[in-house]
């Protein structure tokens with residue numbers, strides 16, 4: 289009887305220990321994910337949160353901007369690598385966001401139609417680039 293009770297307590301402690309280990313493993317992962325968004329889903333959220341969607345449509349994804357001057361980014365995954373000789377698609381999109389004035393994309397309707405420099409940190413930039421270059 290006493291032995292069984294000890295076994296019961298022992299297995300209860302084991303379950304508690306395993307639960308704590310599991311929570312310990314999951315919680316830091318979730319915290320890291322929140323601090324460094326890098327998935328295309330985060331990029332989509334940022335596309336709206338940073339105001340990109342106020343200018344750019346991505347009609348292939350059903351995203352429609354209220355204005356028509358700035359280029360639609362639907363074909364960006366195919367075209368980005370061809371924009372600037374020597375720049376990979378990733379580098380081209382990073383440059384487009386960090387320093388929009390360094391190159392004017394062919395889809396821009398006229399010279400007054402310029403892209404502003406927006407505040408984007410390194411991890412936000414990675415997430416936006418992943419989203420913009422993901423196959424449609």
Ligand code: HEC
Pocket residue numbers: 335338339340341342343344357358359361364371381384385388389391392393394395396401402403404406408416420
């Ligand atoms: C006020 C309007 C406006 C906003 C807001 C804006 N853009 Fe732009 N964007 C433009 C215009 C205009 C161009 C074309 C001229 C140029 O290349 O600089 C452009 C060009 C681009 C290009 C190059 C497109 C190509 O086909 O080569 C990318 C990529 C881009 N924008 C991404 C973004 C992202 C990401 C955001 C949000 C962080 C954003 N833009 C916010 C107006 C805007």
